[in-house]
Every structure is written in C-alpha cells, then in structure tokens.
Amino acid sequence: EVQLVQSGAEVKKPGESLKISCKGSGYSFTSYWIGWVRQMPGKGLEWMAIIYPGDSDTTYSPSFQGQVTISADKSTSTAYLQWSSLRASDTAMYFCARLTGSAAARFIEYWGQGTLVTVSS
Amino acid sequence: DIVMTQSPATLSVSPGESATLSCRASQSVGSNVAWYQQKPGQAPSLLMYGASTRATGVPARFSGSGSGTEFTLTISSLQSEDFAVYYCQQYKNWPTYTFGQGTKVEIK
Numbered sequence A: 001e002v003q004l005v006q007s008g009a010e011v012k013k014p015g016e017s018l019k020i021s022c023k024g025s026g027y028s029f030t031s032y033w034i035g036w037v038r039q040m041p042g043k044g045l046e047w048m049a050i051i052y053p054g055d056s057d058t059t060y061s062p063s064f065q066g067q068v069t070i071s072a073d074k075s076t077s078t079a080y081l082q083w084s085s086l087r088a089s090d091t092a093m094y095f096c097a098r099l100t101g102s103a104a105a106r107f108i109e110y111w112g113q114g115t116l117v118t119v120s121s
Numbered sequence B: 001d002i003v004m005t006q007s008p009a010t011l012s013v014s015p016g017e018s019a020t021l022s023c024r025a026s027q028s029v030g031s032n033v034a035w036y037q038q039k040p041g042q043a044p045s046l047l048m049y050g051a052s053t054r055a056t057g058v059p060a061r062f063s064g065s066g067s068g069t070e071f072t073l074t075i076s077s078l079q080s081e082d083f084a085v086y087y088c089q090q091y092k093n094w095p096t097y098t099f100g101q102g103t104k105v106e107i108k
Helices: none
Strands: A004-005 A011-013 A018-024 A034-041 A044-053 A055-059 A069-073 A078-083 A092-102 A103-113 A115-119 B004-007 B009-014 B019-025 B035-036 B044-050 B062-067 B070-075 B087-092 B103-107
Touching: A004 A103, A004 B009, A004 B044, A018 A034, A018 A069, A018 A092, A018 A115, A034 A078, A044 A069, A044 A078, A044 A092, A044 B087, A055 A069, A055 B004, A055 B062, A078 A092, A103 B035, B004 B087, B009 B019, B009 B070, B019 B035, B019 B103, B070 B087
Parallel strands: A011 A115, B009 B103
Antiparallel strands: A004 A018, A018 A078, A034 A044, A034 A092, A044 A055, A069 A078, A092 A103, A092 A115, B004 B019, B019 B070, B035 B044, B035 B087, B062 B070, B087 B103
16 A cells, blocks of 8 residues: 655744655655645645655756755655755645656556644744 | 646535536546545555556446546545545656645535
8 A cells, every 4th residue: 555654744943954754655755756846824835845755856846946955865764855944834734645647647546644833933 | 847726625414415517627638537536644545547548446426537637536426434634646648747725525
C-alpha cells in the first residue's frame, strides 16, 4: 500500500526557519516524482514544486521560486519542504503528493495527510 | 501558465439528484485533466484522470468528459458522502501544473 506520511503541525514565529517532511512507503521512492501543494486557509490548491528523488531533479512554480526549498533523502525515503525565513503569509496546509504516469502525462495519484504550518508573532 | 477556470463556485444539490461541474482551460491541454475531491479537514483524493478514467475505487456514479479546453465532471444520484469541494487540474504543461479554484457541492 502506497503511503505518504507527513510530519506534524508546526507553530512558528516570523523570521524562523522550518523544514517539514513527507515519508513515502509501499513503493520505490526513487522512481516517482513528488510534488508539494499549498492550501491557504479557506482557499484552493496551489502547485508549488516538484522533485524526482532518484536524482534530485527539481522544479519550482514561478510563484514559489526562491521562497522555499525542496529536497529528498533516498536513504530514508523522505522528501522535505523548507523555509529559511517564515512570513505570516506562509500560514497554510501543505500537502505532499506522489505522481503517477508516463513522461508526457503525470498526475497526482497519492496525497499525504497534510502538515499545518502556522506563522504568528 | 495555463489557467483553469471552474464553474460554478458553489452548486446546491439535493441528495439523489445529479450535479454537473465544469472546468475550462485557457489553452488546449488535450485530455490531461484530473479531478480531485476534498472533504473538510481531509487531503484531496484522486477521482478521475485522463479527463474520463475513474481512479481505483471511485464509484461509477462519477463520470468525466471533455478534451481540449472544456471538461465536465458529472455526479449522478448524489450521495451524502459526495458533498465536498472538487478541483480540476491540468497536467499537460509539465512541470508547472495548475488547479482550478474549486467547486463546492453543498446540500440543498
């Protein structure tokens, strides 16, 4: 059974750093792209970035380029999303998601349960 | 970026009735559209991919259609568990995918 298990909720102050995680199991972690999706309170889904754990190939949506960093650790089958300096506007639920499909058509098949990040002074 | 526009924003439907949700792409995405269902407090889940292929375990009352720029998700005979928010997403424009803003299906 494919599972993506995310780290727990975080409460941080503006300016602090943060790294949240997404551990994959039940499949070959290095063979599938993993993406990160933001959902601000009461709002829709936003595509942030994507990583291929096999070689750490990474692409960011223009809106998130330079704002976050994604990475993956093959040895622990874990993907990460990190901030160096949080802002109140980073308050949101963050989902990791595993893609399925061919090179020409990959879609999200599996989702993590989400990590709620709250940034408040 | 390809913009995905969903309509209506909210759909009020009585249990047992059908619901038709629309999604329009700002340029052709072929059949590279997925639909997701999100219930309150939960992660989204995959309903449909390739515009019209149901994901594993999705009931047959869910159907998808369309290609190019116009897509439709139809839910026939709505059950209580179907009241949720539905999102379309294009995955034509790798690696910058985009979601629609969502359609909330609520009990009338």
